[in-house]
Amino acid sequence: MEIWSGITEAFWLLVTLDADLVEITLRSLYVTLTALVIASAIALPLGALLAVRRFRARRITIAVLNALMGLPPVVVGLIVYVLLSRSGPFGVLGLLFTPTAMIIAQVIIIVPLIASIAHQALRELWSDYHDLLISMNTTQAQRVQALLWDGRRALLTASLAGFGRAIGEVGAIMVVGGNIDHHTRVLTTAIALETGKGEFALALGLGFVLIAMAIAVNLAIHVIGRTERGGRW
Amino acid sequence: MSNLFPVTLEGATLRRSGKVLVGPVNLELRAKGVTVVIGPNGAGKTSLLRMMHGIARLGGGSIRWACPPEEARAHQAFVFQQPIMMRRSVLGNLTYPLRLTGTSWSEARDRATQAATEVGLADMLDRPAPYLSGGERQKLALARALITRPELLFLDEPCASLDGRATREIEEILTRAAAAGTRLIMSTHDMGQARRLATEVLFLMNGNIHEHSSAEMFFGGSASPQAQAFLKGDIVE
Numbered sequence: 033m034e035i036w037s038g039i040t041e042a043f044w045l046l047v048t049l050d051a052d053l054v055e056i057t058l059r060s061l062y063v064t065l066t067a068l069v070i071a072s073a074i075a076l077p078l079g080a081l082l083a084v085r086r087f088r089a090r091r092i093t094i095a096v097l098n099a100l101m102g103l104p105p106v107v108v109g110l111i112v113y114v115l116l117s118r119s120g121p122f123g124v125l126g127l128l129f130t131p132t133a134m135i136i137a138q139v140i141i142i143v144p145l146i147a148s149i150a151h152q153a154l155r156e157l158w159s160d161y162h163d164l165l166i167s168m169n170t171t172q173a174q175r176v177q178a179l180l181w182d183g184r185r186a187l188l189t190a191s192l193a194g195f196g197r198a199i200g201e202v203g204a205i206m207v208v209g210g211n212i213d214h215h216t217r218v219l220t221t222a223i224a225l226e227t228g229k230g231e232f233a234l235a236l237g238l239g240f241v242l243i244a245m246a247i248a249v250n251l252a253i254h255v256i257g258r259t260e261r262g263g264r265w
Numbered sequence: 266m267s268n269l270f271p272v273t274l275e276g277a278t279l280r281r282s283g284k285v286l287v288g289p290v291n292l293e294l295r296a297k298g299v300t301v302v303i304g305p306n307g308a309g310k311t312s313l314l315r316m317m318h319g320i321a322r323l324g325g326g327s328i329r330w331a332c333p334p335e336e337a338r339a340h341q342a343f344v345f346q347q348p349i350m351m352r353r354s355v356l357g358n359l360t361y362p363l364r365l366t367g368t369s370w371s372e373a374r375d376r377a378t379q380a381a382t383e384v385g386l387a388d389m390l391d392r393p394a395p396y397l398s399g400g401e402r403q404k405l406a407l408a409r410a411l412i413t414r415p416e417l418l419f420l421d422e423p424c425a426s427l428d429g430r431a432t433r434e435i436e437e438i439l440t441r442a443a444a445a446g447t448r449l450i451m452s453t454h455d456m457g458q459a460r461r462l463a464t465e466v467l468f469l470m471n472g473n474i475h476e477h478s479s480a481e482m483f484f485g486g487s488a489s490p491q492a493q494a495f496l497k498g499d500i501v502e
Contacts, residue, residue, distance in 0.1 A: 157352075164349040166320050168362055169338050178361075182352040 038236020045237050057241060060218040061249075063131050063205070064198045067138035071198075072191045075143045079150025079190070080176040080183075083158040094151065100144035105137075109207030112137045116208065129210040134218070137204040142194035149193055153186035154179045188257050192250055199246050219245075268332050269340055269416050270296035270448065272317070276326030279309075279316040287312040287472045289326055294450070299443050301459045301480070302452040304469030305501055310452035311346070313469065314419045317450070318343050342415040346422045348406035350394040355386055355405055358394045362413050380408040384438055400431030407438055411447070418442065420451035424458060436461060456496060460484055468492045470501065 045053045082094060114120050116128040116136075127133045157179055165175050180187065202220035209216035211225060219242045226235035271293055278288030287309030294300060302310045315321040317328060319338055330337035342362075351358050359377035364370070381387045384404040389397070394405060403423055410418055420439070424432040432455070439462060443449050453459050459466065459480075466483040468476040468491075476483070476492050488496065495501045 160349060161351070163320055163343075163345060164351070167318065167343040168365060170365060174365060178351070 034232050035236060037233040039240060041233040041237030042240040043237075045241065053238070053241065055214065056217050056219055056222050057245060059131065059216075060199065060220070060242070061245070063134045063218060064138065064195060067135045067142065067198050068191060068195050070135070071139045071142045071146055071194055072187075074139075075146035075194070076150050076180060076187050076190070077176060078143075079147045079187075080154050080179045081172075082147070082151045083154040083179060084172060084175045094148075097144045097148050097151070101148050103141055103144065104203070105141055105201050106203035106207065108140050109137050109204030112140065112204070112208050128208065129212060129216060131209070131216060133208040134205040134216060137208050138198045138201060141201060141204060142198050145197055146190045146194040149190035150183075150187055153190065154183050157183045157186070185257065188253065192253060195249060195253075196246065199249075200242070269330050269337050270294065271331060272337075273329045274317070274326065275329070277316060277323060277328050278325035279312050279321050280324035285324075285472055287316060287469075288324075290316075290474055292467075292474060292477065296448060298464035299439075299449040299451070299462050300465045300467060301463035302450065302467045302469060303454075303456070303459055303495070304475070305495065308469040309472040310469055311421050312472075313467075314343070314421050314450065314452060318419050340416040342410035342413060342418050344403075344406050344410050344418065344420045344423050346425055348402040350397070350402055350405070352395055353393070354391050355381060355394050355397070356390040358405055358409050359412055362409060366413070376412060380412045383441075384408045385434065400427050400434070403427060403431065403435060404438070407435065411438075411442055415447065417448045417450065420449065422452050422454060424453065424455060432458070468495070 044050075082090060082097075112133060113128065116122050116125070116133055118128075127136070158175075161175075161178065161182075165178060170178070200220060202224055205216075205218065206221050206224065209218070209221065211217050211221040217225075219238055223235050223238045223242070226232075226238065274290045274292040276289040276291060278290070279286045290313065302313060304310055312321065316323060318341055319328075319334075320343065351361060353361070356374070356377055359380055360370075360373040363373040363376060368376075378387070378390065381390055384407060386401060386405060386408065389401070394402070397405060407420075407423065423439075424435055427435065436458065439449060439451075443462075449462075451462070463480040463483075466476070466478060466480055467474055468483070468488070470491060476489055478488070482488070483492065484496070486493075491501050
């Protein structure tokens with residue numbers, strides 16, 4: 033019963049292009065995509081560097097990264113909250129309860145995930161390339177570059193996994209964003225709120241919109257990734 | 266042109282986890298010719314080439330080029346037994362070594378097209394390299410190694426698992442490169458190939474150089490008993 037009314041609710045929200053729905057959906061996309069771009073810019077080169085470079089703390093770093101993949105979002109939210117709160121070290125920036133704070137929390141949550149998956153994928157590529165690139169006298173930076181470029185398809189998967197984690201995340205952004213209407217409310221926090229109020233149909237409706245959006249973004253990125261060049265490897 | 270040679274190896278040794286793969290090798294190679302490295306499986310042919318090229322770290326002894334080591338490295342290239350294809354187009358593979366040293370894109374492109382034509386891959390420039398056939402891959406690897414005009418080219422059994430026609434094409438490319446002044450050091454299992462290409466032979470057994478002589482002498486019947494046996498196809502241990 034409830035599921036059915038949820039589907040109808042989602043349908044009506046969509047066909048009438050409900051203003052609130054559009055707003056929070058766009059905010060969800062803005063926060064998560066921004067976090068994804070920043071996190072990818074950090075995590076992908078990090079994954080490549082971990083594949084290419086042999087340094088003393090390498091194993092430890094990889095183990096820590098893998099462990100951090102399971103970082104509890106609420107705890108991340110709490111730490112970011114403490115850091116950004118008025119009395120915290122970054123309190124003067126006045127970032128708490130803003131979308132920026134939500135982006136910061138999401139970046140922290142998905143960097144280890146993207147870096148870990150990227151490292152796994154690039155490690156195989158590096159074992160293929162190792163002899164050749166050493167023989168060609170490449171510098172460390174050139175090796176990282178070659179891996180990032182030639183492994184871009186696998187890296188796309190890593191980034192998409194990060195997107196999936198960030199878009200459905202509620203604990204951290206609830207804590208640091210505060211779920212303020214017209215300011216920091218996004219799809220997931222709205223769902224939590226409506227569920228709490230007992231508005232299951234609306235909550236379900238929002239849930240279906242969220243799922244549809246996640247699928248749409250994934251498909252879109254895959255289409256872009258594939259048309260860019262014919263071959264697949 | 267050649268300022269790499271003569272190269273001198275003194276007690277050069279390559280180890281992996283305590284076990285000696287090749288060495289200690291004492292050897293001096295001069296600037297001219299094609300050196301073919303032969304010997305039974307596990308004799309250390311690949312290890313010797315890798316050690317000289319510097320992909321494997323020297324475990325002892327020394328290798329001295331006639332110029333500083335970095336300069337020597339910059340003028341060498343290596344073709345592996347299993348050609349390593351970068352996950353790019355044929356053109357992308359050929360331009361890569363040029364781009365590394367800062368060649369402009371348009372010049373790299375022209376030289377890559379030229380190099381592809383020389384090895385008969387001109388109409389495959391846009392093909393993804395990992396999709397090429399075995400023979401095409403090795404020709405691409407060879408063209409990629411030669412595109413920087415190295416003074417010295419190492420080849421580790423470049424024709425293993427290739428058929429007669431592909432082997433002949435590779436040998437033609439190698440003969441041309443040698444004629445143009447590229448110093449070749451290659452290992453092979455194919456005695457016919459060794460006879461066709463070699464000016465000088467290194468016969469390896471059990472990780473050491475058993476014999477170093479001119480091709481004429483080696484194949485002309487004045488090789489050691491073990492080498493004679495190996496040439497006849499007997500099993501030498």
